[in-house]
Amino acid sequence: MTEPDPSQIMQLGMGFLASKTLLSAVELGLFTELARRPMTAPEIGQALGLSPRAVPDFPDALVALKVLERRGDGPEARYSNTAEGALFLDRNGPAYVGGLLEMANARLFRHWADLTEGLKTGLAQNEVKHTGTSIFETLYASPELLEQFLNAMAxxxxxxxxxxxxxxxxxxxxxxxxxxxxxxxxxxxxxxxxxxxxxxxxxxxxxxxxxxxxxxxxxxxxxxxxxxxxxxxxxxxxxxxxxxxxxxxxxxxxxxxxxxxxxxxxxxxxxxxxxxxxxxxxxxxxxxxxxxxxxxxxxxxxxxxxxxxxxxxxxxxxxxxxxxxxxxxxxxxxxxxxxx
Incomplete structure (x- = not known):
């Protein structure tokens, strides 16, 4: 009989760490930068305006999460997009799906911190909770925001x-x-x-x-x-x-x-x-x-x-x-x- 193993529970419970790492990479435009050329960790830090403390942990974490590739080891190692990252996460590509991830980063990640309250009350936990204005009212009041949202859904x-x-x-x-x-x-x-x-x-x-x-x-x-x-x-x-x-x-x-x-x-x-x-x-x-x-x-x-x-x-x-x-x-x- 297999002994109970807490690893899946811990992976699920701490899954937000991996999620937010990917979302921040999309927000910062990392995959779009790497679509131009492979880069070293210091070059990534300079291009994205990162603290020296953030590299190489940030790109290496994305390598371990299988959304970046790395050739070599150490400061001269060069990072590049995976095939999926190149296709779906380059903002200049026709198959870009990052718009939805950008919205998840800007809105949903924070709203989901209130999931427990939503489960107990059955009430929405988004903008309407704090401002009285729904996300759709906000979007339709701004043609620019509306187009950005619809393109994300597309x-x-x-x-x-x-x-x-x-x-x-x-x-x-x-x-x-x-x-x-x-x-x-x-x-x-x-x-x-x-x-x-x-x-x-x-x-x-x-x-x-x-x-x-x-x-x-x-x-x-x-x-x-x-x-x-x-x-x-x-x-x-x-x-x-x-x-x-x-x-x-x-x-x-x-x-x-x-x-x-x-x-x-x-x-x-x-x-x-x-x-x-x-x-x-x-x-x-x-x-x-x-x-x-x-x-x-x-x-x-x-x-x-x-x-x-x-x-x-x-x-x-x-x-x-x-x-x-x-x-x-x-x-x-x-x-x-x-x-x-």
Missing amino acids: GASFGNVRALAAKFDFSRYKTLCDVGGATALLACTVAAAHPHLACSSFDLPPVAPIAQKRIDKAGLADRVAVASGDFFAGPLPKADVITMGMILHDWNLEKKKLLIRKAYEALPKGGAFVVIEALIDDARRENAFGLLMSLNMLMETGEGFDYSGADFAGWCREAGFRRFEVIPLAGPSSAAVAYK
Whole structure:
């Protein structure tokens, strides 16, 4: 019989040390600097404005955490990005996902210090707790902050929408509307992969210029349109496929079901409703990221929560959908699909 070992408990309990080290590296632009050339520890310190005490511990810790590589030992050793760091953490790269990590560093890391209070009260522990103003009110009051936030979300969604475009059978459909489409990433990605589709990205009016910028840059203005509106205030645009990426988890059960009913009403017979989320496994034992994301929705909204494919199928069945499937996407995320 194996003796109990506290190492996993200690690793989890002290996991914030590794997390904050990575987040600070992203904040400081370390991976972007190393995308230009490998550097020694003193060069890293000078480029990032670090205290001499911070090197070589800081880059060496990142080597041990497998997010940097190092060639050689001692003061002349040179550090470089791993393949993943070069692809996903260089701010100048098209697949940059660090925007979400920047937001986690600036906001979520501090809010999560109040998780215990959130678990006891069921109340959000973000900006609204301290200022009375929600994060969304703050963002929508500033076009610059809004664009920064939406671009961060787009970076986090990049792998998922590419996987959806490759794995879902769009051949039977002619039109797609991405509800809560933000920067139009999903609409542009699917349209580029499937030239027969006409796509639209539906979101609140202040988001429209941000979405149009991406559409124009992609050269897809002839097949991707911007539609503006409030998905709670009126009907959704009609389309053969309606998608929602990381939308349903923002809301309580009543509002989740309302959006599902609206999607059902906007679809033709045979149409598909596709949601992209970090779906929790049906047994609620495996997808730790999905479960932690659900706790994050408690911290951010007090009411929103993540869910399983079985939960989604049950709610959609109530609305009238008849067939369901789950398509694994990137990492812990999946697409849950309901067919009318």
